[in-house]
Amino acid sequence: MRKLLVVLLGVLLVTIALPKTKIVFWTMSLKPTFTDFIQGIIDRYEALHPDIDIVWEDVPWDVLQQKLLAAFSSGNPPDVVNLNAQWTIEFAQKKVLFPVDELLPEEVINQYFDGMMKGLTWKGHIYGIPWYTAVDVILYNKEIFEKAGLDPKYPPKTWDEILLYSVLIKEKTGKYGTLPTILQDPSAIFNWDGLNLYTVDENNKIKEVLFDRLEYAHTLNKWATLYKMKYIPSELVQGGEWTRATELYQAGELAMLITGPQFADRVKWNAPGIYEKSDVAPIPAPKPGVRMSGWYSTLNIVRGSKNPKEAAEFAAFVANLENQIAFCKLVTIFPTLKAAVNDPWFSEDDGTLSAKARIMGAKYLPYITFYNDDIPFRKEAFDKLKDAIVQVFLGQKTPEDALKQTADYWRYLIKSQQK
Numbered sequence: 117m118r119k120l121l122v123v124l125l126g127v128l129l130v131t132i133a134l135p136k137t138k139i140v141f142w143t144m145s146l147k148p149t150f151t152d153f154i155q156g157i158i159d160r161y162e163a164l165h166p167d168i169d170i171v172w173e174d175v176p177w178d179v180l181q182q183k184l185l186a187a188f189s190s191g192n193p194p195d196v197v198n199l200n201a202q203w204t205i206e207f208a209q210k211k212v213l214f215p216v217d218e219l220l221p222e223e224v225i226n227q228y229f230d231g232m233m234k235g236l237t238w239k240g241h242i243y244g245i246p247w248y249t250a251v252d253v254i255l256y257n258k259e260i261f262e263k264a265g266l267d268p269k270y271p272p273k274t275w276d277e278i279l280l281y282s283v284l285i286k287e288k289t290g291k292y293g294t295l296p297t298i299l300q301d302p303s304a305i306f307n308w309d310g311l312n313l314y315t316v317d318e319n320n321k322i323k324e325v326l327f328d329r330l331e332y333a334h335t336l337n338k339w340a341t342l343y344k345m346k347y348i349p350s351e352l353v354q355g356g357e358w359t360r361a362t363e364l365y366q367a368g369e370l371a372m373l374i375t376g377p378q379f380a381d382r383v384k385w386n387a388p389g390i391y392e393k394s395d396v397a398p399i400p401a402p403k404p405g406v407r408m409s410g411w412y413s414t415l416n417i418v419r420g421s422k423n424p425k426e427a428a429e430f431a432a433f434v435a436n437l438e439n440q441i442a443f444c445k446l447v448t449i450f451p452t453l454k455a456a457v458n459d460p461w462f463s464e465d466d467g468t469l470s471a472k473a474r475i476m477g478a479k480y481l482p483y484i485t486f487y488n489d490d491i492p493f494r495k496e497a498f499d500k501l502k503d504a505i506v507q508v509f510l511g512q513k514t515p516e517d518a519l520k521q522t523a524d525y526w527r528y529l530i531k532s533q534q535k
Contacts, residue, residue: 136169140194147174193418195427201486208243214417215241219428235486246452249412250376251477259393260371264288271397275308294372295361302502310403328523333515377473378448410484492533
């Protein structure tokens with residue numbers, strides 16, 4: 117009897133001594149495609165940490181920001197949330213996130229590409245770890261090139277050549293040359309011509325707004341003219357441009373698609389005939405000094421988490437070397453850990469278009485960052501610029517007037533912030 121009591125007491129003490137720590141983990145639109153992969157990571161982590169219980173919830177990307185703010189305001193946030201670089205800075209500014217450099221050791225932080233970590237840094241602290249990324253390449257249809265009198269061995273190397281090729285292709289074949297997603301980042305068409313929208317000071321605050329100068333109007337007018345002459349599909353300003361571009365390319369009606377290397381696989385599955393006619397080329401390199409933000413997915417720790425250190429350790433496990441390489445082999449994305457690109461997956465050429473695109477994309481990784489400049493009312497400012505570009509494309513304003521009015525509005529926002 118006494119022995120039984122000792123055993124029961126021991127069980128009771130173990131139960132009391134080892135309560136499970138619950139970590140709530142939100143991902144962004146990964147179910148159901150990656151359910152098995154993510155659950156596999158969670159199962160392995162829980163097996164290694166029997167005192168941790170991971171509760172996984174997948175949230176659609178289009179409602180994630182709103183839902184996170186609501187959960188944070190109600191005092192019931194997730195511990196780990198999957199965002200991207202831009203959203204990381206926006207939520208860091210709103211004091212929604214923990215700085216991960218206060219939760220993870222330096223040797224873990226230093227494993228990631230320096231440029232990506234710099235893009236997640238706000239006022240001296242790092243507010244997330246990069247999980248996976250994507251890079252852009254040009255996927256192009258060699259047959260359309262030949263019909264337009266262009267040698268497929270020489271894809272365009274500058275954005276002006278992309279525009280020139282687009283005109284030749286439309287004139288000779290009736291097909292479109294390209295349909296870039298200009299309005300997703302309205303600074304892009306200026307960056308392509310080597311033009312930064314503004315300068316910044318040592319604190320990343322805007323020092324001078326530049327885009328009401330003549331050269332910016334020239335760039336905008338160049339694209340708007342081609343649009344008005346119907347060398348570029350109308351979806352460029354009507355919305356749905358990415359979906360339309362992929363549809364046109366797979367139908368053999370678009371010669372050049374600015375896309376991630378993962379799209380090569382989609383073409384192979386959806387339009388094998390077009391895949392056989394396709395080749396891949398690098399996108400034109402940015403000019404020295406031009407600031408072009410990149411995209412990458414992140415894992416972030418939310419203020420209000422009762423166990424932020426354990427949450428950060430779980431996030432680092434999700435984004436560790438083994439899991440990143442496995443994720444990249446499952447779908448054509450790219451890693452954020454420096455050591456990951458040493459895996460043969462990113463260097464061995466098996467002669468396929470997919471491998472060529474993957475090897476090409478891996479070379480961009482050290483240069484990917486997000487420019488987290490201190491822009492007052494960032495969304496409002498860029499929406500205003502986006503409206504100006506659309507008005508010029510639709511012929512409602514001249515490039516000079518549209519850009520001057522928008523630049524003046526940006527200066528008003530900056531002045532308002534300084535008061």
